[in-house]
Amino acid sequence: MVKLTIPEIELMSPGHTGCQGCGATIAMRYALKALGEKTIVSIPACCWAVMPGVWPNNCMRVPLLYTAFETTGASISGIKAALRALGEEDVTVMGWAGDGGTADIGMQALSAAAERNEDVIYVMYDNEAYMNTGIQRSGATPLGAWTTTTPVGKTKFWERRPKKPMVDIVAAHKVPYAATLSIGYPEDFVKKMKKAKEISGFRFLHIYSPCPTGWKSPPQYTPKLAKLAVTSRAFPLYEVEEGIYRVTMKPKKTPLKEYLMLQGRFRHLTDEDMKELERDIERRWKELLLKEEMTAKLEELNE
Amino acid sequence: MVRMLLTGNKTTAYSAMRSRVQVVSAYPITPQTTIVEHIAEFIADGLMKAEYIQVESEHSAMAAAIAASNTGARAFTATSAHGLLLMHEMLHWATGARLPVVMVNVNRALGPPWSVWADHLDSISQRDTGWMQYYVENNQEIFDTVIMAYKVSERPDIMLPSMISQDAFYLSHTVEPVDIVEQEVVDNYLPPYDPPYRLDVNNPAGFGSLVMPNHYYEFRYKIAEAMEKAKKYIKEAAEEWYEITGRDYRGLLDCYRCEDADVVLFGAGTMMSTAKEVVDWMRAEGKKVGVARIRVFRPFPGEDVRKVADGAAAIGVMDRAYGFGRGGAFFNEVNSALYNHRNRPPTKNYIIGLGGRDVKPRHIRAIFNDLLKVKDEGLDEEFRWFGLRRENMPEEEI
């Protein structure tokens, strides 16, 4: 028998309408493999609101509730409350929103659900812009990126602000679990998703999901970009459990330029610009390592 | 019979309790606040078994209620004014998703300028969201209507949400005797919610997916059809409730001494109780006046309006809200119901009571007298801002 490194079960069917090489579909495939059939998913406006298919088609083999753009945090709270009222406690409830639906318009409902410590999983699949509406900037668009609302132009109008650190923001709500996941590392992905499933309370998962359409990258490079993002430290893999940070992967550093230059959205950057990005990324990496060191001391309190 | 002295807000909390709602998600706003407090107390004291979600906004309150309803639970919320406006997107959502969420709205004015007092513009602004809309005139009617509303909303061939509106302070904070019908009696009337569809891990499906123009239109028609059908079921639910309690809500339009009236005054909410009182006084003086209270605004009782018009020589419509650009919504709807009808008496709009301005018996009397003049001399003006502060204001308007 073949030894598979991730579960064989498929709860996402082919025939969905995601673009060629869409990272967000890989993400959903892994998530459902990890969570299994007893899962209810709620999806707001985003690429994933379209990808399951045009009615009556549906690629999701678990119940799915579409909801309005900014409501994911509230929607999953409502589902969970109803399940409790009906005595169906053993069902996992997962919200599945884009970076725009999470870091921007859905931030309020997310923060409230996290603060209430709702017993749900909240996923932000991150393609670093509003892709469904055609690649506009979001709060999670990284420094230096081109989007249609941060065009390059003559005045270097491209994105001037770093990404919102969503895991840190949600972890600051004192939730039991928050982590970053990448579709480039399926085993780590499934492991964290399964771990999240076993924890009760609010769990926040930030999933890095390359988007060939929006990033102007060749579709075959979707997993490769996801790996390079981790190794170049643009998107470190870490988790925060009960306030304790742990960097789950400390790979040998690869050059940022290699990661950037595979994507059309960064092609305008000069070597000088890339140095600015590198400085920002290194600073964040150091900050992360310091958090890991500092919060390790909390372990004693947990005992 | 359990008669209690209750405010409209505490009555509302009792109505949720007696309806055995399973999920409550709500956010405080004056003058609705004590509703959510009373429900929280009921739950804390073990008098009510419901999941209570302390959401961070009304938008989330409605989103969570919708999700809970779609999961198969009976969901309830309450709000007012700006809270209702914040819900607007989700009100449409509840309708499109065909979910029987029930909500009590405390009718309050919209800012700026800030005003917490009675005004109907908040719920009138939600006219086209596909919610059934009831306007009540006393606290007993709040209790009764919430229970009847669930009965109608949850019918498998209806599956539309309901909004029950009560006037700020006139009801929300005013104590009246209310018969809180015993639980077993309500249970008999309103069985547990049995959803025709729901999120179910044993029967997975996607709710609310993308639909192409080749079917969207048909889905909209189905909402229109259900809304139309609801008229019959609202009457049936009221009939059954009447048999149990003796309280009569069998008309979508609550007509009081309309049959032989020369002039009939339309309107909604608490000021219509005042109007009924004035009708009795003026009848004693030999003036043939009547009142038609719009109890159900959505679906709109157009046929009943036509029946009233058949007997009346002039019609007045009081609106506690103004639709900037052209008249109050009730006036416009009454007019539109009459336009294609053979009998079209003159109609006149009285804008009154905005932002909690008191509507007094002498105001209503003046309006009736004005209407009698319209009957005799014809229509002078279509819209009258009754009681507008101005120089040489007539005594009866002050």
Add this chain to the structure above:
Amino acid sequence: MIPYDKLPHTPIASVNSVVVKTGAWRTFKPVINYEKCIRCMICWKFCPDVSIRLEDGSSYPAQSERIKETIKEAPVIDYDHCKGCGICAEECPTKAIEMVPEEK
């Protein structure tokens, strides 16, 4: 087209999307050279369109007989759904998958 009175109240989507043949989107088509394939199933793992199935591999060649004996399955591409993104070819550690232009 479904008449309105045969429609549910609200669009409830329950038809498995396998009925949608997204293979028509393809401009390049992945072709597995089973003689190079070591049955690591990395292609299966990364496919965004769930278009690589694990099937009985007895009738497929393999890099070595030993591989065929220890691993019974072989990756087989579902051309009804494969969109031709090329991820499988890119990720394959032995370069056993080639993207060839789709003949129209």
